[in-house]
Amino acid sequence: MQIQKVNTELGQIEYAFRTGEPLIVLLNCFGSFDTIQNFSQVLKYLPKDLGIFAPDFLNTGYSGKSKTSYSITDEANAIAKIINKLNAKSVIILAHSIGGVYAFQMRDKVKNLKAFVGIEPTDREIILNPPQEKAYLERNKNEAASEKFIHQKIFDLFPETEAKTFWQTTEKNEAHFNDQDDQHLMNAMKRDVFWFNQDKWNDSIPTIIITERYRISEYERSEYFNQNSESQIIPMGTFHYIQWEYPHEIADILISLSK
Template identity: 35%
Template sequence: MGQALADQRIETELGTFRVAFRPGKTLVVFLNGASSFETEQTFRPVIDRLPPQTGILVVDYINHGLSSLEKRAFNLEEEAGVILKIIQQQGAQRILLVAHSLGGVYALHIAQKLNNLIGFVGIEPMTREIILDPPHSGGYQAEIEAAAKMTEKDVLRLFKRRVERYFPPSLAQQIWETSLADERRSDPAIEQRQSADYSAALKRFPNLKLSHDLPVTIFARDFREAEYRRSEYFTEKWNFKPYGSFHYVHWEYPGEIRTTIEELLVREKI
């Protein structure tokens, strides 16, 4: 297990970011999705398996996790710009981005401004296609049908079982308590505005994609491979790993994701 992460609060014009950080010449930046379960806590099984000399940075988004509510309204690319500054302030020599779900869209913006980015690991990162023109066949249709049969209480019970299954008891309790606190303070108006902006952000930047020569590994359920081959994450150094039975692949396979991160760090060592 690596050195414990420092818990920091960073005041910005958007709000107060909660940051988990460990210094290192090589910095692995973890970018969450946007549900109440998306915090540094759920990345810990991956982080704790990485070598102690590896730098780590995890930023909870404003209005999510352990960060504050917003000081003012903002859009996704504004927040991505603030996170970029936080990354650059760490002074790392090499940076690897690891992004889950909506974190992929943040990563697309951040990647454009990093001249020391050595790779990207996506964990079912959100694609332009899945938001703006989603497929309705095969595994996609099965997922739509399964979701339609579930009530809000069903979903809550399902996630509670998953948290208890994939995390040690003490960490599972922290994750669950953070999620419940996040739900209690949530503002429906803010959630609605941000949800609309996530889709709009993809429309505002139709040509945004990763550099063609960037090493990329995507972890996703097997039925999504063709989608990712068509996506903004496809590069000349692209690799697809068919893992997972649901969207939170890093809950099920933290060891495999750790291995991929270490392989990229070794392969791209300067």
């Protein structure tokens, strides 16, 4: 895996890259995890001839701090330009959490996009009008202990050496950014046009949504799900980082789409 850095008008974006076809684009959640580590368990089960492109968003991971005010769409456009320069014949996007919003905003800009796979991609409803069903309310109560919970999950689900490296890297990344950088990240999300539009993913590209079972109805009415014959919602996992629990199954989905 090569590590590359690209200077953009917004700031320096770092990404991991491996040549191959189709190109699997990994889009991360917000936070201090670098993208490769967040998806590392899935990568173990992917054939080595598949390409990988894994950027860290600005103000996260190994990427730099933003140089100016920006939105998710601004950064998505910058990332799409990098992807297109790689000249992949076929692209599959695998996005986790807020990475789904980036994918949504670059869906018409990435050349040769073949499919989208979202692991609980952030949708408008969960931010603007969150459901009040019991399962959602109980999950919100548990978020107060999220850092301790996530730390334990990493050490439960990753090999010990990898878990230690993962957490050490996360702490190092977190120390690199300050409260102002975190605020720039939140502003990028809040000001994005995604929240103010009503557009949906068109039917020409299949969308596969992987989610905990209690969120199925939410995603059925979301902007990600469409009427493509290959689109589906797959119930899986017991918490938000489903790729840590079921990496083999997610890798199998990507392999199936790559054929």
